[in-house]
Amino acid sequence: xxxxxxxxRSRDKPKNATAGSAYRFFLGNSTSGKRVxxxxxxxxxxxxxxxxxxxxxxxxxxxxxxxxKDDRREKATDHPLYFLLHDEPNGEMTSYIFRETLMTHxxxxxxxxxxxxxxxxxxxxxxxxxxxxxxxxxxxxNKQLYYEYTVSAxxxxxxxxxxxxxxxxxxxHIPGLGFDGLVGYSPIAMAKNAIxxxxxxxxxxxxxxxxxxxxxxxxxxxxxxxxxxxVRESWESRFGGSGNAHKIAILEEGMxxxxxxxxxxxxxxxxxxxxxIDEIARIFRIPPHMVGDLEKxxxxxxxxxxxxxxxxxxxxxxxxxxxxxxxxxxxxxEKKEYFVKFNLDGLLRGDYLSRMNGFAIARQNGxxxxxxxxxxxxxxxxxxxxxxxxxxVNGNMLPLAQAGAAYTKNSGEEVNSDEKVLELEExxxxxxxxxxxxxxxxxxxxx
Numbered sequence: 371x372x373x374x375x376x377x378x379r380s381r382d383k384p385k386n387a388t389a390g391s392a393y394r395f396f397l398g399n400s401t402s403g404k405r406v407x408x409x410x411x412x413x414x415x416x417x418x419x420x421x422x423x424x425x426x427x428x429x430x431x432x433x434x435x436x437x438x439k440d441d442r443r444e445k446a447t448d449h450p451l452y453f454l455l456h457d458e459p460n461g462e463m464t465s466y467i468f469r470e471t472l473m474t475h476x477x478x479x480x481x482x483x484x485x486x487x488x489x490x491x492x493x494x495x496x497x498x499x500x501x502x503x504x505x506x507x508x509x510x511x512n513k514q515l516y517y518e519y520t521v522s523a524x525x526x527x528x529x530x531x532x533x534x535x536x537x538x539x540x541x542x543h544i545p546g547l548g549f550d551g552l553v554g555y556s557p558i559a560m561a562k563n564a565i566x567x568x569x570x571x572x573x574x575x576x577x578x579x580x581x582x583x584x585x586x587x588x589x590x591x592x593x594x595x596x597x598x599x600x601v602r603e604s605w606e607s608r609f610g611g612s613g614n615a616h617k618i619a620i621l622e623e624g625m626x627x628x629x630x631x632x633x634x635x636x637x638x639x640x641x642x643x644x645x646x647i648d649e650i651a652r653i654f655r656i657p658p659h660m661v662g663d664l665e666k667x668x669x670x671x672x673x674x675x676x677x678x679x680x681x682x683x684x685x686x687x688x689x690x691x692x693x694x695x696x697x698x699x700x701x702x703x704e705k706k707e708y709f710v711k712f713n714l715d716g717l718l719r720g721d722y723l724s725r726m727n728g729f730a731i732a733r734q735n736g737x738x739x740x741x742x743x744x745x746x747x748x749x750x751x752x753x754x755x756x757x758x759x760x761x762x763v764n765g766n767m768l769p770l771a772q773a774g775a776a777y778t779k780n781s782g783e784e785v786n787s788d789e790k791v792l793e794l795e796e797x798x799x800x801x802x803x804x805x806x807x808x809x810x811x812x813x814x815x816x817x
Contacts, residue, residue, distance in 0.1 A: 400566025404573075408478040408503070411558045411565050414572070416647045419661045420654035421477045427684055428691065429470035432456075432713040446708055450493055451699055455710065459484075459497035471499050472544065473687070477654065479503060480546040480554030483517070485536065486698065494699060497542060507543075507553050515552070517541045544694040561653045568646035575643070655683045680717045688712045715746060736763040 400406050411417045433455050437446040446452050459468040472482040479502035487496035504520040517536040546554030558565060644663070651661050657675040658665070695710045729746075732738040741751040741758040752758025 400563045402563065402566040402570040404566040404569045406558065406562040406566045406569065408556060408558050410569070411478070411562075414565060414568055414650065416568065416650040416661055417558075417565060420651060420656045421474055423656060423660055424477055424654060424683070424687065425470045425473035427717075428473045428687060428712075429466045431688075431717070433465065433469070434711055434713065436709055436711055437707055438709065449708065450495070451708075454494065454497060455695070460487075461496070462498075468497065468499065469691075475499070475502050476544055476546055476554075476687075476690075478556065478558055480548065480556045480559075481505070482542075482544040483519075484542040485519075486540050486542055488540075500541075517543070539698075542694065542698045544690055546690070557653055561650075564646065564649045564653070568643070568650060571643045571646060677718065680714060684714070684717070688714070733762065734764055736761045 412421065435446045435449055435452040435455060436443045437449075455465060457465055459465060463471075468484075472484060476482040481502045483500040483502060483505050484497045485500055486494055487498065489495050500519055501522075504522070506518045508516060508518065510516055515538050517538070517540075519534045519536060521532055521534055545552065546557070548554040647661065647663065648658060651658055651663070657679050659672055659675060660679065692710050692712065696705060696708075700708055725747075729738065729743045733740070733743065739759050739761050744751055744758075
């Protein structure tokens, strides 16, 4: 092993600053030559769109704290944590803004942090977002985790120190995909070459149109030019920029303009830009139609793609949120009784006709009562005395074990109380009617 092996590292890989700490860029340069950071990546429309779609989706889902009671679950609206998660985590923001902010941090930096503020009784009274780029996670001399946060003037006035050390019980930490299971690495750091190329393509297109949508070229003069800089500046001021496009140039003294460079269509400029958009959508696992690419979408498959977005994109993120909230915000005793759940019903519901058909099947087979259906449709319940809470089933169905109980097994058996008795009316001698009991044999024929 060379003594210099520890001095050189690949510039493409993020550096783990400390064991269990946040993963950062090494110089932040990509192979395209463009410097990529979490903030500069947001200037790319594809990255901004993907981050906005996921953060707004998580923020808009109803989030409830439930209490498991016997075989039923109910919303624990009397628990202080319910109001913090569902309505206002602190006095400065709503639950929507809080979750949108933390999800943005999670998508850009790979980690989301919030400080847990408690009162004298140990009850949680507030949750405040913390910037991931100013948080480090490490272990002390006793191998215990701790969080160290660098405070700035932009933070909420929760501390006057420049650096604050927090215990794990004081931090809500939602980690993304990572190497050590403690912290996540930045998706932007992992894909900075792809994002850097997208930035380079966008910058190339901007400069192309800024130069009048014409490639650069060479001005040729048959003689010797005494002041070439003045000639260049004069040419650029008259014919450079999109505002001077399509102007007619007048060349004097035998000068000739020769364009150089490759036309954008020859360099497949548009195709490259489109591929980079698909590449960024692939990083965040966003269906292309959600970022404006409808090339492979149609009326027949776009609904299925939307359902796949819920199942394969949102569901893993939701699992991270739910389990991190339970682990950090509930005590060991509360974990036995309470749990947190995002409601995905709104995103999974189909069109009106499909919902009604599904509700009809559930109602006829006893899965839903009328009030269960009305709650899902955001309607007022029917009073219980009017049957709103009844669970109904069709009367023409019976357990399999009782099938054929109305028929005798053979014609020689006597009719018992479980057999079906038919009352046939026959005229008697006096013109009256006699009731004659008859029964079916095993083949269903009258004996």
